[in-house]
Structure formats: structure tokens, C-alpha cells
Amino acid sequence: MKPRPFATNEVLEGVRYEIRGELAARAQQFERQGFEIIPLNIGNPGVFGFRTPETMRLAMIENMHQSEAYAHQKGIFPAREAVVMQQQNRGVMDVTAEEVVIGNGVSECIDLVLRAMLNSGDEVLIPSPDYPLWSAATALNRGKVTYYNCRPEDDFQPDPEEIESLVTPRTRAIVLINPNNPTGAVYRRERLEAIARIAEQHRLVVFSDEIYDQMTYDGVEHVPMATLVHDTLCVTFSGLSKVYRACGYRVGWAVFSGDREHAGDYLHAVELLSSLRLCANVPGQWAVQTALGGYQSIRELTSPGGRLYESRQAIIEAAERSRHLSLRAPEGAMYAFLRINSRTGNGEEIDDRKFAAALLEHRHVLVAPGSSFNVPYRDHFRITTLPGARTLDTVFERIDDVLDSLV
Secondary structure (H helix, E strand, O other): OOOOOOOOOHHHHHOOOHHHOHHHHHHHHHHHOOOOOEEOOOOOHHHHOOOOOHHHHHHHHHOHHHOOOOOOOOOOHHHHHHHHHHHHHOOOOOOOHHHEEEEOHHHHHHHHHHHHHOOOOOEEEEEEOOOHHHHHHHHHOOOEEEEEEOOHHHOOOOOHHHHHHHOOOOEEEEEEEOOOOOOOOOOOHHHHHHHHHHHHHHOOEEEEEOOOOOOEOOOOOOOOHHHOOOOOEEEEEEEOOOOOOOHHHOOEEEEEEEOOOOOHHHHHHHHHHHHHOOOOOHHHHOOHHHHHHOOOOHHHHHOOOOHHHHHHHHHHHHHHHOOOEEEOOOOEOOEEEEEEOOEOOOOOEOOHHHHHHHHHHHHOEEOEEHHHHOOOOOOEEEEEOOOOHHHHHHHHHHHHHHHHHHO
């Protein structure tokens, strides 16, 4: 009797995370064969020589003896209180440590808040392009994703009118990713104010992913959504991974503000789920107070002359020189979302996945196809801005060579 294959959960049919998918697996095969791959598919600062600030490492080491027991399910008090102080400094005055939940990165926080909310068929409004974890977590928790477009021709900004047109009686929440991954767009205040009013009118929970909140360029203003949302619940997500270059510490948080009076059952559900996983990683939490209260070294990196600024500038200039590419300059985060303008000899668009596969196979550069971010078009790809300018010059030479072969 032939054994039956082990079945998988049916909800996985709607789950994609191609940033670490087949192309990344193929890149690992090349590396095992001795080839050097330039990995631009993930925003992972440590891979490119960025270090977590020394004061954060010391804070973690000095408190290691307090890290062996389970912590409170919401996180250690000094870390949660530091998040509260940061929020108050930004004008969000209605939160205490009780409204902060620490997770194993923002990724876990996203899963917790969606799992506590969604029943089968409940709808969540998510931007397109999106960071695909949001779509995946919604599907895994048996929700329905409804995408609202952030169009390239509108500088990847959200359109409040479209968002309102998509609201149905089953809509439970709206997701904002600001600064945006993958596009680097920073949303304009007037758009955010309009979205806040829509959420309040329809009693939608606002999930605002602000992990790149301090990573902006050329004086562009980042507006915390919690300063605009008052008459419905707002959940703000941030953490240590990006601004503080501490991805491996796996420390993120969710802050609940706005109308909590009518959210008691939901907040209790989030705490229950937090309790079931016992607690988040404790050693990394000891770095939070030092990170948020200390010197903000990210500003040196994102100012003219700083490494992130200069790498971003190198990408902008390379796109301008390219025979094949165009780019809406990223205003924040650590990514560039590039468009392929050229067509094949048959007049067809160059497929983003075929391009990314060819770039990896022939020139050993790993990028993320734009369609990985749940967009209806297939002529974009995302790279991280983390490499140095010299490496990026090499990258764009290889990109143009591959595109030359495809046209």
C-alpha cells in the first residue's frame, strides 16, 4: 500500500513570502558552490556591515543575569515604559505601559493582533504594493485581503477615496505601511488625515506599520498615525530591527492608542495570545530603553554624507543613467522599487520574475520581483539600499547587462 503524502493546512494556499522563496534558495545553492552573491532581496543591515549601537549591546550584556526567567507576557516594564516615553515625545499622550505589547519582532505582533481580531471572511484593507507578511498573516488567520492601490503615477501614495469605496460591512481594519516597504514612499499628512477620518467613520481599526519611522531623507516629514486617530482604535508597530540595526534581536512592539474604551475584549484577546506564547525574547528587550532614550545614530546615516543617504543617491543616479530603468526616489526606509521600461524584441514587457532569475543565474545578484509585493503589474523589482555606493555601481552595471540581453 502506497503511503499517502502528508497534507498541509489549506490556508497556506493563499500565503506567499517570495522574498525568502525559490530565488533565495537558488542563491544559497550558488553560494555553496563557491560563488559570491550580492543579496539585495532583504533589508538586513548586519549583512552589509551595519552594527547595532554599542550602548545597546552593553545594555543587553549587563542585564543578561535578569534574562533567564520568563518575563511578563507584554514585555519587561523598562522596555514598555521607554516606548511610552517615545510616543509621548511624538504627541501621543494617551498610552501607558499597559497599552504596549512586546513581541519577537514586529512580525509576531502582526500575527497576534490579526489572530485576536479576525473571524473567517473578515476583511482587511492592505496597500498594494505591500510588505507581504501583512497579506500572509491575514490569510493564515482566515481573513480576506482587500488591496487598495498606491499607484506609481501617484508617487505610491494611498488614495483615500479608493479606500473608502472598498469598505464593506465585513471590513475590520486598514493597514498602513509608512514609510513604505517596498516603495520607500512616505505618506502625506493630508492623505493620512483623510484615512483617519474614514477609519473613525466606519469604526475600523488602524494598523500602522512604522518600523522605518526615523529613516527618512531630505527633510521629508513622517507623521505618526496615532497622532491623527482618536475616535477608533489605532495600533502602531515599530521595533529595533531597522532604525537600530538589530534584526537578530527580534524585538518589536505594538502600541494601542485612540478609542480603547470600546476595545476591552479585543485587548484582552491580544493579551491572552501573548500569554500563550509565554513571553518575547527577554535579552533583547533590555536594549530598548537604551535605544529609544539614547543618541539616535540613524540620523547620521540618513543625512547627506551618511552611508544610507549616499547609497540611496547612488541608486537614484544609476537609475537616471540606465537605458532601461526609472525610479521614483525613495523618501524613506531602505529600499528602492525600480521600474523596467524596456520591452523585448517582440514588444512584450520584460517579466519581473524572468528578469530576477536571469540576473541571479548569470550575474549573481539577488533581487525581489515586484509582483512579490502583491501588485497587478510585473515590471518592477525591489532592491535594498544597504550596500555601499561602489557595490551598487557594480550591481547596476550587471542589471543593465542582463536587460540588454532580454530586449
